[in-house]
Amino acid sequence: MQSFTYTGQPSRIVFGSGTVGTVGDEVSRLGGNRVLLLAGPRLESLAAVLTAQLGSRVAARFDGAAMHTPLDVTTRAMEMAEAADIDCVVAIGGGSATGLSKALAVRGGYDQIIVPTTYAGSEVTPVLGETVDGVKTTRNSPAILPETVIYDVDLTLDLPAAITLTSSINALAHAVEALYSAQRNPVTDLMALEAVTSITRALPLVMADLRDAEARSALLRAAWLAGTCLGSVGMGLHHKLCHTLGGSFGLPHARTHTVVLPHAMAYNTPAAHDVMERIAEAMGVPDAASGVYDLVARLGGPISLAELGFDAESIPRASELATAKPYPNPRPVTPAGIRELLTAATAGHHPVPGP
Numbered sequence: 001m002q003s004f005t006y007t008g009q010p011s012r013i014v015f016g017s018g019t020v021g022t023v024g025d026e027v028s029r030l031g032g033n034r035v036l037l038l039a040g041p042r043l044e045s046l047a048a049v050l051t052a053q054l055g056s057r058v059a060a061r062f063d064g065a066a067m068h069t070p071l072d073v074t075t076r077a078m079e080m081a082e083a084a085d086i087d088c089v090v091a092i093g094g095g096s097a098t099g100l101s102k103a104l105a106v107r108g109g110y111d112q113i114i115v116p117t118t119y120a121g122s123e124v125t126p127v128l129g130e131t132v133d134g135v136k137t138t139r140n141s142p143a144i145l146p147e148t149v150i151y152d153v154d155l156t157l158d159l160p161a162a163i164t165l166t167s168s169i170n171a172l173a174h175a176v177e178a179l180y181s182a183q184r185n186p187v188t189d190l191m192a193l194e195a196v197t198s199i200t201r202a203l204p205l206v207m208a209d210l211r212d213a214e215a216r217s218a219l220l221r222a223a224w225l226a227g228t229c230l231g232s233v234g235m236g237l238h239h240k241l242c243h244t245l246g247g248s249f250g251l252p253h254a255r256t257h258t259v260v261l262p263h264a265m266a267y268n269t270p271a272a273h274d275v276m277e278r279i280a281e282a283m284g285v286p287d288a289a290s291g292v293y294d295l296v297a298r299l300g301g302p303i304s305l306a307e308l309g310f311d312a313e314s315i316p317r318a319s320e321l322a323t324a325k326p327y328p329n330p331r332p333v334t335p336a337g338i339r340e341l342l343t344a345a346t347a348g349h350h351p352v353p354g355p
Helices: 019-029 041-057 070-084 094-108 161-179 186-208 212-230 237-249 253-271 275-281 289-299 312-322 335-347
Strands: 012-016 035-038 056-062 088-093 111-116 128-133 133-139 148-152
Touching: 012 019, 019 035, 019 148, 035 070, 035 094, 035 186, 035 253, 041 056, 041 088, 056 070, 056 212, 070 111, 070 128, 070 289, 088 094, 094 111, 094 128, 094 212, 128 237, 128 253, 133 237, 133 253, 133 335, 148 212, 161 186, 161 212, 161 237, 161 253, 161 275, 186 212, 186 275, 186 289, 237 312, 237 335, 253 275, 275 289, 312 335
Parallel strands: 012 148, 035 056, 035 088, 088 111, 111 148
Antiparallel strands: 128 133
């Protein structure tokens, strides 16, 4: 018998086509009158649409969100929020915009409306990862969870192929780690397996036709499911390694997830055979770790940390940081084991399950 505890996250989800048009209604529902709009320069046209929709309720706009939520960026945005006397944050974009919104909300108590344009998944979690002095740490609080998430499939149709691929594998990582989490439960198992199936089936279709709305819809729905898993159960080795590589070595978030995931899966396979078999079955492949690696390679994604700017000389330091504090993981995490994993990932070798 499996014993478990499950707490559903109370975010409001609006999913569909053209749903970005409901942002104003959602601001009104939350009683917002002075909005801080977070939108990067790449999303200038969408920012203009939202500004027109919200009108005088847009009190300020910040366009400097950065990967891994650096504290100095949050400080600048917080100063703007306080000066404009805002009561609500509307963030449109990927994980960087979402992370900054969460950082502001937990400090200022602001309501949040997130409009994701990638498959990051962090928009439905009460988890915030922040980087201070080159070290990325996470915290968990109900105050971090956005009040409303608006998924508009139309906003993903122009997502470039490279970002589509790595963002999707980032989402896949949430589902994979949820399946062997110490806090896993029947609800997250169902969501995670559905996410694995949908991502691995829809991603090749999207990469063949970036404007395939049905396949894009399947990817976005799967990202929501995988992100919900991320917010409900604790993550393990894979996420710890990616936080280390991103926060301390400046590696790009989604691309790092894409390279590391098959190697983290191979590392954990000896201690989680049953889970990896379920993942392999959902993917329709003989081996889960190899299946993820082969999928990424076949679609032209990054397969080595070296191509992301990480070198072998950094492996000892990264291993030290990644094993500095204990955390739940199916297979014991050791410095020697992590060095071996990072050596393979740096070179881009095909993953081999551990002993």
